Amino acid sequence: MDGQPAQVVVVGGGHAAAAFVNSVRRAGYAGRLVLVSNEPALPYYRPPLSKKYLAEGQSVEQILIRPPAWYDEQQVQVRLRTQVAAIDRAAHAVALADGGRIAYDRLVLATGAQPRRLPAAIGGDLDGVLQMRHLADADALAPQLQPGRRLVVIGGGYIGLEVAAVAAARGLQVALVEAAPRILQRVAAAATADHFRALHRAHGVELIEGVAPARLLADGHRVRAVLLADGRELAADAVLVGIGVQPNVELAAAAGLAVDDGICVDPCARTSDPHILAAGDCTSFEYRGQRVRLESVQNANDQAAVAAHTVAGDPKPYAALPWFWSDQYDTKLQIAGLHLGCDDALLRPGKTERSRSVWYWRGDELLAVDAINDPAAFATAKALLASGRSVPKAAVLDPAASFKDWLA
Ligand SMILES: Cc1cc2nc3c(=O)[nH]c(=O)nc-3n(C[C@H](O)[C@H](O)[C@H](O)COP(=O)(O)OP(=O)(O)OC[C@H]3O[C@@H](n4cnc5c(N)ncnc54)[C@H](O)[C@@H]3O)c2cc1C
Incomplete structure (x- = not known):
């Protein structure tokens, strides 16, 4: 097609990269498309790594985003196990760690994020200290999931809690340590945290909040325990560190692109260089007046679709609702939504004992909803937020008030 870039190169092999190559073909881009990933596998779904893949031993094929044949059908040249080492903006080319170069007319950075590590000085580099981001991480943890073994999870965010749940269900002795005053401190209200704390304790997880790990203790080079700041020692056959991620922005920063927590992008997924776009966990952008960096499949998919339309010459600004x-x-x-900037959170009981929802507000504006075993609350919240509507707080607190009425 006239006016379209002759060659588009995507750096990354995760959700955003896979969504971009799909969306850009659907948007009518017919030029050369190259996907460069440092992973050994084709793009796969990451959420199952701390859920079904770990719990049920799914195969790699079951979690691939697209089957291998799809990339051939769509004429996407995939280069796995290939690290992009630098961007040469002047020459419009990327330099590979193996010495090769690939020219681009448009470059899409979908480099994702990497787990924060505990410093080696306190034992973060010991054998048996694991993280959870890539297939290889889940494969390294899987053999540890034997009944009776002791797993210490450091970090009470979603990934730490999910791994703790899988391990506890498998019959391990699980302790979870959160340095902040409570689990889910950064991402959810106390009411949501309360629910998950009780859930984990009911499944036998020793959940410790407000105490930092001081040091990991070893037998030789293998971890044997976690020493807490209050002097307690938690015996461990393995330690899973889930203390958040940092965006992979090194390539962008070294190339002089604007970076602020993530690679800065405009609503059309363009970086500060008009020939370079970015999508997914590696980006930061303006959302309702605040700069945010989202770590979610929704954002990776939707922002990649935005980038695809920009590349195909049909820009459609990002208007997606986070979920x-x-x-x-x-x-x-x-x-549904983002609770950032909320000044109130209300708990609405659900129809069963196991279901409830937490509604986040800034003034009278509904910002987000956490729906626990309550798909109707989630669907209602999504519809309300997507249409910019709210409901009176009193209605949320009234168990007799029906979601249907709110949507009417
Ligand atoms: C265990 C786990 C569970 C999750 N659960 C959920 C969930 O339930 N719901 C949800 O919405 N989200 C979940 N997420 C988050 C979600 O998976 C991420 O937001 C999503 O993967 C982001 O996609 P991405 O493409 O931006 O980044 P990634 O998926 O991280 O992909 C980035 C890719 O780029 C590659 N790469 C980086 N640098 C280079 C380079 N220089 N050269 C070549 N390749 C490079 C990386 O190896 C990787 O393949 C989970 C994440 C994890 C790890």
Whole structure:
């Protein structure tokens, strides 16, 4: 097609990269498309790594985003196990760690994020200290999931809690340590945290909040315990560190692109260089007057679709509604919206003892909802937020008030 870039290169092999190559073909881009990923596998769904893949031993094929044949059909040249080492903006080319170069007319950075690590000085590099981001991480943890073994999870965010749930259900002795005053401190209200704390304790997880790990203790080079700041020692056959991620912005920063927590992008997924776009966990952008960096499948997919339309010459600014989910034991949490900047959170009981929802407000503006085993609350919240509507707080607190009436 006239005016379209001749060659588009995507750096990354995760959700955003896979969504971009699909969306850009659907948007009518017919030029050369190259996907460069440092992973050994084709793009796969990451959420199952701390859920079904770990719990049920799914195969790699079951979690691939697209089957291998799809990339050939769509004429996407995939280069796996290939690290992009630098961007040469002047020459419009990327330099590979193996010495090769690939020219681009448009470059899409979908480099994702990497887990924060505990410093080696306190034992973060010991054998048996694991993280959870890539397939290889889940494969390293899987052999540890034997009944009776002791797992210490450091970090009470969603990934730490999900791994703790899988391990506890498998019969391990699980302790989870959160340095902040409570679990889910950064991402959810106290009411949501209360629910998940009780759930984990009911499944036998020793959940410790407000105490930092001081040091990991070893036998030789293998971790044997976590020493807490209050002097307690938690015996461990393995330690899972889930203390958040940092965006992979090194390539962008070294190339002089604007970076502020993530790679800065405009509503059409353009970076500060008009020939370079970015999508997914590696980006930061303006959302309702605040700069945010989202770590979710929804954002990776939707922002990649935005980038695809920009590349195909049909820009459509990002207007998606953030949403997220987490599975722990038989509990499903679904989150619509972003609670950032909220000044009030109200708990609405659900129809059953196991269901409830937490509604986040700034003044009278509804910002987000955490729906726990309550798909109707999630669907209602999504519809309300998507249409910019709210409901009176009194209605949320009234169990007799029906979602149907709010949507009418
Ligand atoms: C265990 C786990 C569970 C999750 N559960 C949920 C969930 O329930 N719901 C939800 O919404 N989200 C969940 N997420 C988050 C979600 O998976 C991420 O938001 C999503 O993967 C982001 O996609 P991405 O493409 O931006 O980044 P990634 O999926 O991280 O992909 C980035 C890719 O780029 C590659 N790469 C980086 N640098 C280079 C380079 N220089 N050269 C070549 N390749 C490079 C990386 O190896 C990787 O393949 C979970 C994440 C994890 C790890």
